[in-house]
Amino acid sequence: MKSDSPRLEIFFPEPQKYLLPSTNPSDAITKSLGRALSRAEVSSRLSRYFVEEVLAYFDITGEAGEIPSVAALFSQYDSGKTSVANLINVAPVHLRAGPSRLLMFDAPVIELTEDESLELFHQVSKFFLEDGHKLTYGSAGRWYLECDDTVSFYNADPSELRGMPLEPSATDRRALGVFGKMMTEAQMILYESSVNQKRVSMGKTPINSLWFWGAGSTPVRRKTNEHIFFGKDDFSASCASFFGCDYSQNILELPERLEVGKGVTTIILPPYRDDSFIIEFLEIVFPQILLALKRSSIFSITIASNRQKHLITSRTQRRFWRASKPLENLLGKTVSEF
Numbered sequence: 001m002k003s004d005s006p007r008l009e010i011f012f013p014e015p016q017k018y019l020l021p022s023t024n025p026s027d028a029i030t031k032s033l034g035r036a037l038s039r040a041e042v043s044s045r046l047s048r049y050f051v052e053e054v055l056a057y058f059d060i061t062g063e064a065g066e067i068p069s070v071a072a073l074f075s076q077y078d079s080g081k082t083s084v085a086n087l088i089n090v091a092p093v094h095l096r097a098g099p100s101r102l103l104m105f106d107a108p109v110i111e112l113t114e115d116e117s118l119e120l121f122h123q124v125s126k127f128f129l130e131d132g133h134k135l136t137y138g139s140a141g142r143w144y145l146e147c148d149d150t151v152s153f154y155n156a157d158p159s160e161l162r163g164m165p166l167e168p169s170a171t172d173r174r175a176l177g178v179f180g181k182m183m184t185e186a187q188m189i190l191y192e193s194s195v196n197q198k199r200v201s202m203g204k205t206p207i208n209s210l211w212f213w214g215a216g217s218t219p220v221r222r223k224t225n226e227h228i229f230f231g232k233d234d235f236s237a238s239c240a241s242f243f244g245c246d247y248s249q250n251i252l253e254l255p256e257r258l259e260v261g262k263g264v265t266t267i268i269l270p271p272y273r274d275d276s277f278i279i280e281f282l283e284i285v286f287p288q289i290l291l292a293l294k295r296s297s298i299f300s301i302t303i304a305s306n307r308q309k310h311l312i313t314s315r316t317q318r319r320f321w322r323a324s325k326p327l328e329n330l331l332g333k334t335v336s337e338f
Contacts, residue, residue: 005299040310062217070214077238078138089214090143101165106158107141110205155213227263236268
């Protein structure tokens with residue numbers, strides 16, 4: 001097999017979920033995915049969040065090796081042009097206080113519409129402008145705050161914290177400094193907003209807070225062999241835009257693109273999106289990929305999951321003695337530790 005043959009990268013933080021009979025609609029997933037992972041070469045990964053993990057894999061850093069601005073990555077996708085400003089992602093969210101923890105629900109979960117988001121955006125942006133900060137609109141769940149100086153803190157994509165306690169991100173929130181104070185003051189504006197009053201009267205969940213995340217310096221684009229990204233969310237589309245690659249949401253195109261393409265094909269399967277895209281990939285496409293590997297049509301498959309990286313080649317698939325190794329040891333302990 002030639003080392004310049006097409007390669008496949010799959011970012012898949014929760015493969016163990018699809019190996020459980022109770023959640024798996026067919027045996028096809030368990031057989032192909034389980035067998036491939038059990039024979040793969042495994043190495044450790046250290047990143048804390050999924051988005052952070054993908055950026056680290058691509059060696060995307062900020063200027064001078066600082067934290068890269070995820071906000072700049074999304075902004076380029078939303079606007080179609082590279083921003084020269086230092087940006088922070090601002091997400092309109094709902095925070096729900098429980099007996100012992102605070103939970104977050106982002107715009108897609110509470111079905112915030114574009115019209116509602118725009119009205120809230122205009123109300124909040126006036127307040128920010130009075131404080132000397134410009135707010136720009138990206139999408140219903142994503143606004144951008146421009147800063148004079150580079151502010152570096154990650155926090156997590158609100159989609160990654162969906163329905164989860166926020167205590168693990170308390171340290172990141174303290175790094176906000178003055179923006180933490182602005183977040184608190186903006187909550188009062190949101191509370192009095194006619195948009196929220198109307199939502200409450202209709203039995204809908206209000207937007208009662210903002211979540212700041214993804215700040216850093218301008219991301220540096222390094223040389224890459226990626227030629228197409230497959231995914232079904234804005235993050236995968238933003239990565240494709242950043243690298244100037246093709247992008248497709250039709251995962252069924254993958255086998256054909258592998259046959260004719262060169263370089264690296266990347267699939268991003270975030271843990272917080274619709275399962276239909278993932279199941280379609282696992283049931284229909286993944287078995288075809290393994291056959292392509294057997295025929296030497298592709299050189300290797302890399303699966304980044306949890307805090308580990310699995311390298312699958314035709315050589316590793318011939319190691320039948322590894323097939324009996326417990327999958328729990330290969331996949332890590334639990335999804336919550338990802």
